[in-house]
Every structure is written in structure tokens, then in C-alpha cells.
Amino acid sequence: MSGDRLPFRRLRLPRPEVTIRERLGRVRENWRLLLRLAVATGGAFTIATYLLGHAQAFFAPIAAVITMMGGAGRRQRVVFELVLGVAFGVLVAELLILLIGRGGWQMALVASLTAIVAMLFNLRGMALTQAINSGVLLAAIVPVAGHATPAVTRFTDALIGGMCGFVMMLVLPRNTKRDIDASLQQLLRGLADVLDKIAQAMRTDDAALADAALTEARDTQPIIESLYSTAANVSEIARLAPLRWSQRADIERYAGSVDDLDNAMRDARVLARRVAAMLRHDEKVPTGLTDAVEILIHAVQIYGDEFASAVDLARANDRLVEASDLAMRALPGRLTVNTASVAAQVRSLAADLLMAGGVPRTALDDILDVD
Missing domain, CATH: 1.20.58.220 (Phosphate transport system protein phou homolog 2; domain 2)
Structure with missing residues (x-):
């Protein structure tokens, strides 16, 4: 039977569960979200970069996105936790960096100690996450010469981005x-x-x-x-x-x-x-x-x-x-x-x-x- 040929079976690709038309319809239904994202992120970046002169204003649009995509019914709390976590994280990380500098082992120490101190102060959820993120970014990014310290700019950017995202939710709300x-x-x-x-x-x-x-x-x-x-x-x-x-x-x-x-x-x-x-x-x-x-x-x-x-x-x-x-x-x-x-x-x-x-x-x- 070694010479027998097995019957050929045509490969049938699985039919997609969602058609292209349905996906395009989903895009049309979410036009408000797309417009909010565009205006909030662009506005936050513009304010932080051109009005306040921040050279690394990447967190302003990120904060706007976090606020708009935050948990349902808790965006007010998201803004508060976002700013609180950033403020706490930059404070702890900046003190550590002044003492030990930047590097691989310093990064590990900053992330761990920021998390430990945040937990001891009973920070949870978004506040804890942003505290750790702030410490990591401060340890990883070398500040641009001649510009404000990253601790100040990151806190300000978080506030700007959070407020831009929150305002857009009020100005252009969903139906x-x-x-x-x-x-x-x-x-x-x-x-x-x-x-x-x-x-x-x-x-x-x-x-x-x-x-x-x-x-x-x-x-x-x-x-x-x-x-x-x-x-x-x-x-x-x-x-x-x-x-x-x-x-x-x-x-x-x-x-x-x-x-x-x-x-x-x-x-x-x-x-x-x-x-x-x-x-x-x-x-x-x-x-x-x-x-x-x-x-x-x-x-x-x-x-x-x-x-x-x-x-x-x-x-x-x-x-x-x-x-x-x-x-x-x-x-x-x-x-x-x-x-x-x-x-x-x-x-x-x-x-x-x-x-x-x-x-x-x-x-x-x-x-x-x-x-």
C-alpha cells in the first residue's frame, strides 16, 4: 500500500467571524472616540511641548489616552490616581537617582523600591501602576540639557494629559x-x-x-x-x-x-x-x-x-x-x-x-x- 496515494483534501480556511463590512461599521460607530483621541492627544502634546517647552512630552498624550480609556464610570478617579501615582513615583525615583545615579542595577532598585514605598503608603490600582512607571521612566531617560528636570515635567505632563482627556469626554460625549x-x-x-x-x-x-x-x-x-x-x-x-x-x-x-x-x-x-x-x-x-x-x-x-x-x-x-x-x-x-x-x-x-x-x-x- 506504500504506492497508494492518499486522497487530496482541499484546505478550507475558517470563515472570519467578523466581516470587513462589520469592522468598517464598527469604525463608523466609534467616530466620537476617534475624534476624542485625536484632539486630546494632539492638544496635550501641543500644550506640553510648545506652550510649556517640554522637550520630552511623550507622557502628556499617553495620560490623555489612559484617562479616556479608563474604567467605565471612574474617569474622575482615573485622573486623580494618574496624577497621584505620577507625583509619588517621581518623588521617590528622583531622590533615589540623586543618590545612586542611572544604570541597570539602579533601574531594578528604583522599580522595586518605588513599588515597595507606594504599597506602604497604600497606593493601589492606577496610582500604584503610575508610581512604578514614573520611577522606571525617570531612571531610564536622561534629561535634556538646559531643560526642566524630568520629575517636574512628567508630573505636569500627567496633569495636562489627564485634563485634556477628561475635557474631551465632556465636550464630545458618547450617546x-x-x-x-x-x-x-x-x-x-x-x-x-x-x-x-x-x-x-x-x-x-x-x-x-x-x-x-x-x-x-x-x-x-x-x-x-x-x-x-x-x-x-x-x-x-x-x-x-x-x-x-x-x-x-x-x-x-x-x-x-x-x-x-x-x-x-x-x-x-x-x-x-x-x-x-x-x-x-x-x-x-x-x-x-x-x-x-x-x-x-x-x-x-x-x-x-x-x-x-x-x-x-x-x-x-x-x-x-x-x-x-x-x-x-x-x-x-x-x-x-x-x-x-x-x-x-x-x-x-x-x-x-x-x-x-x-x-x-x-x-x-x-x-x-x-x-
Whole structure:
């Protein structure tokens, strides 16, 4: 068989997950970020170099980028930590360099001792990082003759860059309402899909489909984490940027719903798990429970169509109350643990979605109690 030739297999390259058109669309969607980066970095460098005469003003644009790309909802703190860390790092490093000079072992000593002293002063996060960075750069870069000491210029550049980045976030803010609405829609679509699989599993007695719904619900965790980040980001911008002050009421309501929607998805996971257990034990699914889940789907879809509409919120809330009532009334005279748990989860899911829609927690019992 040594002379036999193996059949030729054509190599198939994996299809890219993101097309060129989608990537170009992403660039267009982020035009504000691109403009902010250009203006903030260029402005910071210009101020530090031409107005203040700094010969090595590289950290001014870097500080601007760090500020703009800082953690969502904490850019005020980022600016503070940035300047604090730089000031601390240049102080410690400058004292060490005056004593021991510059070189390889001096670099190692400066980096280590700066980190140790910063930790002893309880510096953390961005402040600790920038303290170490400042010490390393001071030890590595020989100051230009005739210019200010690098300790002074680096601290000033950090302040300039941080303020330029922060100002651009206020002058040209992102569209806060659109951004959080898009994130909410993504989560609501995911929740509707999970509930749809659960309802189909209940209709067809398919435990594997309920397990698939549970897996899909677990896979939404990155969406939820992204939504929390977006909510923190847009809340900060709506609070600080004058151009977005008119959106503050909507943003506050949107951001306030994130915890409740997170809880609703957790309820959906438990619901899928209980339905799967019910079907594996060959328990008969009360028709009313399946109908209740399908009503939940409709309510979530109404939310997804226009989360900001008061009329739609009222319609969705009515459907949620209907789903909860139907689930409670569908319980058979002889309960099993799984049947009772499924009904309880439908009620919990309805309650969390009602709170996401603005219903106070204190009003839930009166609204959802079955007569």
C-alpha cells in the first residue's frame, strides 16, 4: 500500500467571524472616540511641548489616552490616581537617582523600591501602576540639557494629559441613551430566546432542550457584565457632560434596571434547570405553566421593542402580572418539588421584570398575590 496515494483534501480556511463590512461599521460607530483621541492627544502634546517647552512630552498624550480609556464610570478617579501615582513615583525615583545615579542595577532598585514605598503608603490600582512607571521612566531617560528636570515635567505632563482627556469626554460625549438602550436590547433578546427554548421544552417534553436553554442563559453572563460597565459609563457621562444632561432621567432609570434584569436572567437559569428536572422525572407539565412562560416571552419582547416607552412598559407589566397569576393558578392539587419550583420561578421572574420596569419592590406583593 506504500504506492497508494492518499486522497487530496482541499484546505478550507475558517470563515472570519467578523466581516470587513462589520469592522468598517464598527469604525463608523466609534467616530466620537476617534475624534476624542485625536484632539486630546494632539492638544496635550501641543500644550506640553510648545506652550510649556517640554522637550520630552511623550507622557502628556499617553495620560490623555489612559484617562479616556479608563474604567467605565471612574474617569474622575482615573485622573486623580494618574496624577497621584505620577507625583509619588517621581518623588521617590528622583531622590533615589540623586543618590545612586542611572544604570541597570539602579533601574531594578528604583522599580522595586518605588513599588515597595507606594504599597506602604497604600497606593493601589492606577496610582500604584503610575508610581512604578514614573520611577522606571525617570531612571531610564536622561534629561535634556538646559531643560526642566524630568520629575517636574512628567508630573505636569500627567496633569495636562489627564485634563485634556477628561475635557474631551465632556465636550464630545458618547450617546448615552443609545448606548445603554442597545445593551439592554441585547440582554432582553437573550432572555426572550432562553424563555422560548424553555417553553418549547415544556410543550414537547424535551429535557435536552431545557438543558440547552440553561446553557444559553449561562452564556449571557458576558452580556450582563458588559451592561453593568455600560451603565456605569453612561451614568458618569450623563452626570458630567452638559450635552447629555437632558438624558439624565432616562439614564438613571435604565441603569437602575440592570440589577433587576440580571436577577431575571438568573431566575431564567433556575427555571430552565427545574423544567429539565421535571421532564427527566416524567412529570406532567401543567398547561397553565407553559402558557405562563409564553406570556413572559411576550412581555420581554414588549420591553425589547421600546424600553423607554411608558405605554409599552405598562403593557408589559400587565402581561407579567398575568403570567404570575396564571402560574400560581396552574398548580395541581398534588404538588411536586419541581412543579412548585417552576411556578415560583415564573413569579420571581415576573417580579424582577416588574421592578426593572419601575414597579417599587414594596408594591410587588399586592400586585402579584393571587386572590
